Amino acid sequence: MKGEKLFKEGKFDEAQPLLENYLKTNSNHLRTLEYLGDIASQNKYWDKSLIYYKKLEKLKPTEANYYYKYGGALAMKSLGVNKIKALGMIGEVRSSFEKAIELNPKHVEARWALIELNLQLPAIVGGSESKAIKYSSELREISPVDGYLSLGHINEYFNRYAEAEVQYKRAILIGGSKICYQALADFYKNKMKQPEKANIVWEEYKNKSNKGIK
Structure with a gap:
């Protein structure tokens, strides 16, 4: 289906009319409904996306x-x-x-x-x-990285910055993904007002990436 292909390529404006047309004769097609809901959400048409997602809930x-x-x-x-x-x-x-x-x-x-x-x-x-x-x-039981990142986020929200830093560093230690480094770098830059530390974090990530570690 061309509409699905365009959706997966991120060409939402092109995909939408094709998907809507397909839905006219396949009104309960789950993937098409979900794609259209996602497009509506992407465009911040919340009422429209809610209609699609609610129908999906009823169908499955x-x-x-x-x-x-x-x-x-x-x-x-x-x-x-x-x-x-x-x-x-x-x-x-x-x-x-x-x-x-x-x-x-x-x-x-x-x-x-x-x-x-x-x-x-x-x-x-x-x-x-x-x-x-x-x-x-x-x-943390399901995904230790998400556990540490979320606990860091909670501590950051309540301005417990020392504990937030600990949790973000733990996430890096066991996950080492760009998301983990991003969380710590953003924390240093936006909350601690220490852009130099944020730069150090990104340098560490780049070095590991260049070595093929992550």
Whole structure:
């Protein structure tokens, strides 16, 4: 299918009309619905993406990613509405991510989303550092790198910079990926206001990459 090929190449504007046309005669085609939902999300058309993801949930209620994507789109929509309306969406956002984890106990992205949700929300509407730490601990069991990165993020959020630095360094030690180095470099540059340390981190990453280590 040409629309699918264009989507995978990142040519979303070209893929969209072809996918929409295909959907006219294949209204329950899961991949096409998901591609169109993803394109709508990419373009920040949250209402449109929610329609596609909700249909996917109904067609295949055992697929964790559909609930994760629905929760993510709903969370993004909530940022653009008034506070009272946004608060009314939070329960469904949370339950969507929790459903993704229920269906796929090893779902990494849903736990990251719940960590962020618990950090950003005030306690009065369900925000909780202890819940964020709980999901971080679960991440560490599934993916130690994500566990350390998420705990670093939590500590950074609460301005516990010494502990955040420790966790980011642990992530580098066991993961060594660009994402790990990026987290530490951004932390030094944006929070510690130490761009020279950020540069050192990137130099270390480049040296390892050049040696073929990562």
